[in-house]
Amino acid sequence: MRIALVGAGRIGAFHAEVLARHPEVDELLVTDADRARAASLADKVGASQVPDLAAAIQAGAGAVVIAAATAAHAELIHTAADAGLPIFCEKPVAIDVAATRAVLGHVASAAVPLQVGFQRRFDPGYLAARDALAGGGLGRLHTLRAVTSDPAPPHPEYVAQSGGQYRDLHIHDFDAIRFVTGREVETVYAVGANIGAEFFAAAGDVDTTAAVLRLDDGALALVTGTRYHAAGYDVRLELSGTGGTLVAGLSERTPVRSAETGIGWPSEPAYTGFLDRFAAAYQAELAAFIDYAQGRIDSPCTGADALAALLISEAAERSRALDRPVRIAEFE
Ligand SMILES: NC(=O)c1ccc[n+]([C@@H]2O[C@H](COP(=O)([O-])OP(=O)(O)OC[C@H]3O[C@@H](n4cnc5c(N)ncnc54)[C@H](O)[C@@H]3O)[C@@H](O)[C@H]2O)c1
Structure with a gap:
């Protein structure tokens, strides 16, 4: 197949390597608003550079992988849906609930396949936890603790466009909790703090977060x-x-250690970031997308899943702003 990849930044560059190596990808067409970045990535992985998504569609793309900045996702999905193409989109589908609902409505009426990039669904640990819970090995589940600690902040422009820490970072935890437990979230109480760079507060964001679901x-x-x-x-x-x-x-490889025993993790080099920690999961999710785009499997992560995770993120942002618990039902 011929695949269009939109976005040649941090995650786009990783996806390009994976797609270029996939045995069923005959040609990869790379585009980015920053044309020099697209050109250099295309050159590196042996892909072709195109000026934009429309050009990739004209060149015969049979599926689209969207890894551009979050603010561009909705418009790119609309364009791909109008062309009738299967779509893989990095999280989130759109920056807010209204835009997400509009995008999902369009995708449904165009009847195009859509898979959203929650790669923890492909991580062996999360899959094993899901299986153990479903198998009854833990008894009745009563409490969960989800942690996402980045080693260092992303660049300030990324933060300004990200939608904030709940929509950008914790959306993965929220999806994972739904995926692993098979349950829905009803209520969120969230708080946030700024302990680091000023660009977080300047973007209306926080760099330290806690939420009870x-x-x-x-x-x-x-x-x-x-x-x-x-x-x-x-x-x-x-x-x-x-x-x-x-x-x-x-x-x-987990950077956590015991205060009592002195047993220190990691005994191997610590995970440096999402590309390192989830390399295998990213590969598996794109392999699944190629299967899904060709009708061999159902979507492993649907638009409805993306909306559900976004609603939890929205509830967390509202809770933080209002300093009160927020029910997901408030968004219906
Ligand atoms: N699943 C994950 O674990 C994961 C990890 C990181 C990022 N992401 C998501 O992937 C997306 C990209 O993140 P990143 O870290 O690679 O960001 P990045 O800033 O490194 O790269 C984004 C790229 O998008 C390009 N771009 C912006 N608008 C565009 C447009 N309209 N058309 C074409 N290109 C455009 C920029 O020029 C840039 O090269 C974000 O939506 C983010 O939420 C997901």
Whole structure:
């Protein structure tokens, strides 16, 4: 197949390498608003550079992978849907709920396949945790702890366009909690703080976050995040039930250590960031997209999943702003 890749930044460059190596990708067409960046990436992976998505469609693209900045997602999905092409889009589908609903309506009426990029659904640890829970090994789940700690902040322009830490970073935790438990979130109480660079506050954002979620079966989740964790990238989901606790993301590369025993993780080099931690998951999600685009499987992460995770993020932002719990039902 011929695939158009829109966006040649941090994640786009990684996806380009994966797509260029995939045995079913005959040609990769790369485009970016920054043409020099697109040209250099195309050159590196043996792809062709095109000026924009319309040109890629004209050149015969059979599917579109969107990895451009968040603010561009909605318009790019509309363009790809109008062309009738299967779409993979990095999270989030759009910057807010209204735009997301409009995009999903258009995708549905165009009847094009859409897969959203929540790669933790392809991570072996999260999958094993999901299986263990479904198999009854943890008893009745009562509490969850989700952690996402970035080693260092993204660049200021990224933060300004990101939609804030709940929509940008914790949206992965929110999707993972839905995916692993199979439950919906009912209520969110979220707080945030600024301990780092001033560009977070200037963008109306925070760099340190905590949120308590109530799930629809009564289980409670605590979600915490930071952009400042220099020891390495720490992404975990702990599931505690009446039968015990299981942790996804705790390995010899997790930058966490014991205060009592002095046993120090990581004994191997710590994860440096999302590309390092989730390399295999990103590869698996794009392989799944190629299967999905050709009708071999259903979408492993739908537009409805993206909307559900965004609604939790929106509730968290509203909760932080109003300093009160927010029910997801407030957005219906
Ligand atoms: N799934 C994940 O783990 C994960 C990780 C990082 C980023 N992301 C998502 O991927 C997207 C890109 O993030 P990034 O870290 O690569 O950002 P980035 O800033 O490194 O790159 C974004 C690129 O998009 C280009 N761009 C902006 N508007 C465009 C447009 N209209 N058309 C074409 N190109 C355009 C920019 O020139 C830039 O090269 C974001 O939506 C982000 O939320 C997902």
